[in-house]
Amino acid sequence: MVEVVLWASLRRLADDRESVEVDAETVKDVLKGLVEQYPALRPHLLDRGVSVSVDGQMVTSGWNEKISANSEVVLLQRIKGG
Amino acid sequence: MKMMHVTTSINGDPTEFLCDPRETMLDVLRDRLNLTGAKEGCGTGDCGACSIILGGEVICACLMLAAEAEGQDIETVEGMANDENLHPLQKKFLEHAALQCGICTPGILVAAKALLEKTNNPTETEVRYWLAGNLCRCTGYDKIVRAVMDAAEEMRSL
Amino acid sequence: MALDDAFEAREFKVVGTRPIRPDGIDKVTGRARFGADASASGMLHGAILRSPHPHARITSIDTSRAESHPSVKAIVTRDDFAKELSGEDWNVLENVMAGERVLYDGHAVAAIAATSVLAAKEALALIDVVYDPLPFVTDVDEAMRPDAPVVREGVADESVPEGMNPNVVRYHENGHGDVDIGFAKADLVIEKTFKTEAAHQGYIEPHACLAQLGADGNGELWCCTQGHFVAARICARLLGIDASQLRVTASEIGGGFGGKTTVFIEPVALALSRKSNRPVKIVMSREEVFRATGPTSSASMDVKIGMRKDGRITAAEGEFRLQGGAFPNAPMEFAAMAAFAPYDLEHVRSKGWDVLCNRPKQAAYRAPGSPMGAFAVESVIDELCNKLGLDPIEVRIQNGSKEGSRAAFGPRFKRIGLIETLEAARAHPHYRAPLKPGQGRGLSCGFWFNHSGETSVTLSLSYDGTVSLAVGTPDIGGSRASMCQMAAEELGIPFDRVRTTIADTGSLGYNDVSHGSRVTYASGLATIKAARDTIQKCCARAAEEWGIDPEAVVWEDGCAKPSGHNAGDFEPMSLAEIAANMGDTGGPISGHFEATPTGAGVSFATHIVDAEVDRETGAAKVTRYTVVQDAGKAIHPSYVEGQFQGGAVQGIGWALNEEYVYGDDGRLQNAGFLDYRIPVASDLPFIDTVIVEVPNPGHPYGVRGVGETSICPPLAAIANAVSNAAGVRMTHLPMSPPRLLKAMQEAGIG
Ligand code: FES
């Protein structure tokens, strides 16, 4: 199981939980696992998209990025730039 | 509107063109004569991207009517290099990386050339005020001012 | 992160030098072809009719008079674009050409293609539009009020709490700890409200394009864009054609800074071309650029920070309200996430609100959101330092984020260089230089995430051993030079043996836009990997020639060599020799890389500014400026310095002068460079730079993006300098002379 940290305004859609445990080996598993547990997260996570920080590394669209059980996984608003 | 016939000289080349009396020199250079080195950044005399030299003075081509070119001598950025040899300003701009996107570069080179023809030893302040009518959004002007002063130094030693 | 992307310390031969850029001669001789420099035979000229109202229902559009003009060949309105779009596609289309309502002054309503520019403009006056004006709002705080005129209904997403004005469309919150506990531990708590006005990216080249689209959906587009692959994708959707049928070529680009990451005129030119069956060119005027492209957001912000007497920050809280025009996605989340990133805080909370106004759809502007947030936060820190008698650099070093610190936006930082920039700033002579009477000094840190994105690169050998490198990220500020350097470095050949081309959308795999400071990082990484792929192929050719195992061949100094005596005794085989025989040894040799890399490293900067204030006129002037920024590894230091200087000066403009001014009629009052005043050479001193290099662990050479972070600290650093010089805290940008004078008068100064 991987612990996934949600940003504060997402928590409202996930029973006010700061982090959620999901069974995940990749970034994609994280997103799918979260949406299965909390369907209200779907529009943000899957339709609009997020960035995922894995051990401090920003993953914007690498769904196959591997995650291990002790990885630090934090959801972020999708990073863009100018 | 009836077209006007104009006879002029551009970068030393005898040139004739027909233009609508409402067209600016910049329109004619770019759209009729295919000299697209001068750029249009504003069309209102505020950015200097269209700088050309008319009878030795630097002007905004966007503020000049094409019909006014009759009998004049015009210089544009296309005429700055002497065949294969770049003008010292062109060389120094490259060495100093005084351009990023390069859209302001033709206008700034033309304006700087006019400055160095007036004085071969300008101070930093003189360069800054002379170029105050030429906007550059990329560089913060630092390397541009350095390149102009370095070119002046090189031209003094020639 | 794949292991071979990881940073590895090494000695460089080409990287870190300052060669002349390969496109340089074209750019100093006027030969380089920018957006407006293209033409085609039979070409028509397009012009766009724009709304004079900030908000109105379009009752009718009658084009019959314009159609009978002899020079007019086509007219398009919203009906000529794809119907069933949703989400961001709909937003972009609605912005490109209004549907039922116009939403801001300058919003496009119809367009004409005619045989000359003059005729097209003349014929615009023959289109009869009947408007039914509606109430409007242009200020972010007013737009949030319950009784404010509603820009659009039904835009808000699930993040917005019930009961708010429909203009509030997104909400964001991040942070950790408990700020109440933190504030209770502070010796001094300061809370202030700040405002920044919308600024425009101000690229000198107006948007321009040349389009050709047949009735069969087959088309060509030439345009100045930060991302032609993305432009192809969006245009195809808006026109209802296949993306691969539209080949887009990126012209040279005269600046973008985020403002050319989307489309405005391109779909319109394509629609006019489809209707007239002729090539159509559209070039925006400067007035159109101001009124109808994407400036940055304006912002209203509250920041509260608590500090102990010894300088330790005990808690920090911020609320960031950004308007992004009549469409969602003002970068409020980045303001909220980035504002406190430089500090390692136990208790921190940031909130962001995305608000609609009757203004043009904001576009990204260099580190979108971060400069405003930094302005608010760093101003409060400056005030705390002043009140507690603490040194602003020491306080920032004491509280600064480092490797392992938990960022306010969630994750723990990997290797970062904030402290190194602060230490370099402290050591810089500027920081100790005496100030003249009437001058003030200001300091600020800044942070940006940096982005990666989809990236494709192809590196091909020519028979003579030279190298052709095709990348898909438009070169805005000299990136061809750094690509050539990285390819040359890997291959072990001289810089001038490589030529870099920006390939069109038909010639290379997909690429994300040149934004997010990603080009040197991502296209650079892709170039390095494509070179390594090429090297592997070259080694295999040598191995076959020598009859040894490919594993026993190494690449050194531009040659394949046996890895040791055991591998065999063969003369090194150079890249040129391998290339010369490639047709007979297995065929052409090219290396590739296609991926979305994940190792973009965040970056930090510290800026020091001296400013002086004229107490009679309220005019502020920057007298000295030093940028210190972590570049990870500077590939071409001159262009890195150029990014630092350019960002700082854009910040000077935003802090002191630049602002979108709306009148009571909801119309933009200053749509030109005369009244929207960007910095000119005589306003400025030299901009001193210090490049700090703390390698990014996610790039083989350690590169971090540099383009955006440079605009994060200036607003705050300049506001701190001006406030210290004027003796009054400036909380509203720009600090234009009237605003500064008023603040001084209200404080009884001057
Ligand atoms: S285009 Fe002539 S001054 Fe700007």
Ligand code: FES
């Ligand atoms: S280099 Fe881009 S405007 Fe000057």
